[in-house]
Structure formats: structure tokens, C-alpha cells
């Protein structure tokens with residue numbers, strides 16, 4: 001049975017849904033305690049921008065020994081992701097409605113994650129919107145510095161995008177990231193090294209369309 005993560009009394013920090021697997025932001029902000037949140041110890045892997053949760057429901061079913069955390073800022077997508085996890089009857093996944101920036105900047109402790117997955121992040125294709133990219137030239141270096149802080153040594157960072165321009169920018173940002181070394185192939189040294197790939201909602205769509213997919217992973221030094 002999953003444990004219920006109670007929201008504090010403050011109405012401003014009330015959860016968007018009442019599902020026990022949705023963690024209130026305030027619970028993380030007060031101090032992350034993974035064994036309390038998951039009801040057990042074990043490695044934690046986080047997906048940023050989990051969308052409707054296809055990857056997380058598959059990953060948590062396929063790797064029950066791992067504790068999975070989905071971060072999503074859209075309430076509608078988060079609700080769909082939780083519904084999907086409930087239908088899949090997985091117990092080892094939790095969700096938080098938040099912008100990843102808050103988790104990375106202030107809430108997540110050092111070396112507290114075994115891996116971070118950023119699969120098909122919003123590419124913000126218009127030039128005037130490039131500053132909104134999580135891994136763009138403006139925000140990217142800070143995002144990656146925070147990622148290097150929260151991913152444990154030997155842990156992993158996986159990124160995928162269908163947008164070639166964004167892929168080039170991500171590579172440029174990651175080349176300046178001292179904390180990570182590139183893996184030869186996508187997920188070459190991690191859970192998915194056996195060829196099992198993290199199909200997401202967007203990846204499924206792009207595969208059907210035959211669209212180019214850029215997929216990279218790095219190992220935390």
C-alpha cells in the first residue's frame with residue numbers, strides 16, 4: 001500500500017488532486033525524505049515533464065526496485081499521469097505538480113537521485129521563446145549545474161528531443177558541463193542499457209510519424 005502524503009493545513013499549498021500518490025510541493029519544500037515519501041528506501045529516479053505518464057507507468061512496472069518521481073507543471077497532464085499509474089497498479093511512483101526549476105534550485109538535496117530523465121522537453125521553437133527552454137542557452141547552464149548537484153556520482157542524465165535546433169543547443173550546453181561525461185549510446189550504462197527504451201507519449205507519436213529523434217545520455221562523474 002502506498003502511504004498518504006498529507007498536505008500541511010495551509011490552503012495555499014493544498015494539492016491539485018487528492019490522490020495519495022501526489023506529493024504536495026510543501027512536503028518537498030519542508031525537506032525531502034524519500035523513505036517517508038515512498039514508504040521504503042531505494043534509488044530514486046525523476047522524470048521532468050512527465051506529461052501523461054506513459055514512460056513512468058512503464059518504467060515503474062518494469063523496475064519495481066526503483067522509486068520513480070514524476071514532475072509536471074500542467075495539472076491536466078498530471079491528472080492523466082496519475083490515472084495511468086493507478087490503472088497500471090504500480091505502487092513505486094509519486095508525482096509532484098511543480099516547475100522543475102523549483103525542485104532543482106532549492107528542494108532536492110545533493111546527490112539524492114540516481115537518474116534524471118528529460119524526455120521531449122518543450123522545444124519552444126520560436127526565437128523569442130528560446131529563453132523559456134529548460135536546457136536553452138539562457139537557463140540551460142544553471143539547470144545543468146543543479147542537475148550535477150542532485151544526481152549522485154555514477155548516476156545518469158538522459159535527454160531526448162525531436163527538435164534538431166534544440167538538440168544542438170543541448171549539446172552545446174552539456175559540453176560546458178563539467179559534472180557529466182557523455183555515454184556512447186543512449187542509456188548505455190543504466191537501467192535501460194539492455195535495449196529497452198523509454199517510450200513516451202511523444203516518442204510514440206514521433207516514431208509513427210517517422211520523425212528524427214535525438215537521444216543522449218550522460219553519466220555523473
Ligand SMILES: C[S@@+](CC[C@H](N)C(=O)[O-])C[C@H]1O[C@@H](n2cnc3c(N)ncnc32)[C@H](O)[C@@H]1O
Nearest residue numbers: 049051072073074099100119120122200201202
Ligand atoms: C512536450 S511534453 C513531453 C511529455 C513527455 N515527457 C513525453 O515525452 O511524452 C513536455 C511536458 O513537460 C511539461 N513541462 C514543461 N516545462 C516544465 C517544467 N519546467 N517543469 C515541469 N514540467 C514541465 C509540460 O507541461 C509537458 O507536459
